[in-house]
Amino acid sequence: MSNDLFNLTRRSFGGLLGGAAGAAALGTLARPALAQSFPSRPVTLIVPFAPGGSTDLVARLVAAKMGDALGQQVIVDNRGGAGGNLGAGTVAKAAPDGYTILMGTVATHALNPALYKKISYNAETDFAPISLLVNVPNVLTVNPNFEAKTVKELIDLAKANPGKYSYASSGNGSPLHLSGELFKKLAGVDLVHIPYKGSGPALVDVIAGQVPIQFDNMPSSTEHIKAGRLRALGVTTAKRVPTFPDLPAIAETLPGYDTYSWNALFAPAGTPKEAIDRLHDAAVKAVADEAVKAKLSDFSAVVVGSGPDELATLVKTELAKWAPIVKDSGAQID
Missing domain, CATH: 3.40.190.150 (Bordetella uptake gene, domain 1)
Structure with missing residues (x-):
């Protein structure tokens, strides 16, 4: 091989290597750019x-x-x-x-x-x-005109009147429905479940007195509790919550009760x-x-x-x- 041909081949090969290295570098740079491009729309x-x-x-x-x-x-x-x-x-x-x-x-x-x-x-x-x-903790609430003012009073009232009282939840099989079912089991009471399509509609009927009792998430009931439109009887977590330190945990009356x-x-x-x-x-x-x-x-x-x-x-x-x-x-x- 002549020196001229050798030098030409070497330059061409070097160019190919340089091009490949450049492409690899661009690929490396492109990956963060791709990550940063998300999201490009809502x-x-x-x-x-x-x-x-x-x-x-x-x-x-x-x-x-x-x-x-x-x-x-x-x-x-x-x-x-x-x-x-x-x-x-x-x-x-x-x-x-x-x-x-x-x-x-x-x-x-x-x-x-x-x-x-x-x-x-x-x-x-x-x-x-x-x-x-x-x-998110859940909470047991009642309409302010309901007779029971504590968890124990609710249990006593329900035991004396099996099947008379109903409770609302955000829907069949929801965490709030099962909070109610666990309450019934541990307390040995018969309450009728009334399912709604979400907490909002359930709250409307409990506040209006159409249904006396509700298991709800604390967030959607908090303002109604503070305003007196609902009476809270207990939180469903094993311990009391910092935002309502005076509100007992249901577990204080029913040991082992804990849902959230x-x-x-x-x-x-x-x-x-x-x-x-x-x-x-x-x-x-x-x-x-x-x-x-x-x-x-x-x-x-x-x-x-x-x-x-x-x-x-x-x-x-x-x-x-x-x-x-x-x-x-x-x-x-x-």
Whole structure:
């Protein structure tokens, strides 16, 4: 081979190597750029319950701040129905691109798989966990004109009048329905369950006196309790909550009674990690915001802001916890 040909070949090969290195460098630079490009349009946050309930309240507080962090609006879309299955199923089948996410709850990811004979999604495999946002206590309330002023008085009244009194909840198989069923079992009383399509409609009838008793999430009942439109008898968590230190825990009368709800963000399974990371960071910033924390604290929601792995573990734990409770309650939905 001549020197000229050798030099030409060497230069060409070197150029190829340089081009390959440049392409690799561009690829390396492109990956962060791709991550930063999400989201390039608004994100839809599906709330699988009617407006007015605690899940809706938490979602709207968090969505606004997430939008600030993402640089794109996070739009809350209420898709109530089938105890949360409709909205959850919608997200499970959505494009896994991060633009459709779910405000999941203990109902969608722990209770419904045990309650429903047929369900359109798998709580573990059809979703990519983003973050557990808050834990939310529930509360037992009555209309202010109702005779019972304590948990013990309610139990005594119900025992003396089996089947006479009814309690409202946000729907068949909801955490609040099962809070009521657990109460009935431990107290040995017969109360009639009246299901509603969400906490909002149930609150209206309890305040109006159409139904005397309700199990509700603390967030949606807090202002009504403070205003005297409802009388709170007890919180459903094992211990009292800081925002209502004088309100007894039901467990003080019924040892072992402990139920609560939680709100968490999920994306469809297969959503790119870059999108999950961006959504997680925005969600954690949202619940860490002092104004958001103050509003959540007003109705006793406890901020968590977990990572995706912790949320995945929670779902497994909750599924195992609630399955026997649902079975013992006899609740089953076709």
